[in-house]
Amino acid sequence: MYRRAPTQAKPKAWYQRDGGGRLAQDRERIAAAFPGLSYQIDEQAGRVFLEGTITLVAECGISTPIQARVEFPDDYPEHESRVYDAAQRFPYEADRHFYPDGRCCLWLPPESRWNAKDPDGLCRFLEEVAVFLDQQLTYEAVGKGRWPGRQRSHGDTGYVEFVLELLGGEQRLLDALAPTLANRxxxxxxxPCPCGSGMKYKRCHLRAVEEISRKVGLVKLYAIFGRWCTNAATDTK
Ligand SMILES: [Zn+2]
Structure with missing residues (x-):
């Protein structure tokens, strides 16, 4: 096992920075909005968890407690926490938007509703988690194998759907811009803009491509559309 040299000072964990202000603030808000959850601090590992129940209340008044575990990343609040179905209440199937380890797949990363700058961000985030868990119950109750509400496909397809939506749903435009999105x-x-408008790229779709790049991230974008272009080329052969 790797051990840090004893002379080296251990870097502060996120919850110790700024006098522990963020943790104190979150703790107060969580106690009011999600009283079933409580903080666990593992000083040794320098990690913080939220554990307990999120209670879902149906319109008819029936409440269902769900055991949840929230893990905070080392760079919290810059990045969002991970939420797990702690008591294995649900089957971990891709169609149910669970990872095999029970982590909730809430959204495609560029569509994350996590807002690092919002002081009430954690409560809003957990409200989204409650909606997700509520959809799980609806999915079970309806029993038709159809996810209630909007969903994205998994893997590359989900990203392609997202980009297509940013392009106003125009498949022809997506086809025309795909090599540019792949940086190829x-x-x-x-x-001339690849869309075929006859205008210069800088006056046409440059800004749209820049927006997509910013939202998806260049590395991800090049990889996804690189594969997409390769597949398209083999399909037409
Ligand atoms: Zn264009």
Missing amino acids: SGVQRNS
Whole structure:
């Protein structure tokens, strides 16, 4: 096992920074909004968890407690926490939007509703988790194998759907811009736009492509559309 040299000072865990202000603030809000959850601090590991129940209340008044475990990343609050179905209440199937380890798949990362700057962000995030868990109950009650509400496909397809939506749902436009999204078209600012409008790229879809790049992240975007272009090329052969 790797051991830190004893002379080296241990870096502060996120909950110790700024005098522990963020943790204190979150704790107070969680106690009011989610009284079934309580904080557990593992000083040794420098990690914080929220454990307990999130209670879902149906319109008819019946309440269902769900055991949950919330893990905070080391760079919290910059990045969102991970939420687990702690008592294995649900089957961990991809169609149910669970990872095999019981982690809730709440959304596609670029569509995350986590807001690091909102002081009430954790409560809002957990409200989204409650909606997700409520959808699980609906899914069971309806029993038709259809996810209630909006969902994304898994893997690359989910990202392609997201990009298509940003392009106003125009498949033709997505096809035309895909090589540019994969960074394979070599289009320059003053080149004709790949969409075929006859306008210069910088006056046409440059901004749309920049927005997509910002939301998805370049590494992810190049990888996904690189594969997408390769598949499209083999399909037409
Ligand atoms: Zn264009």
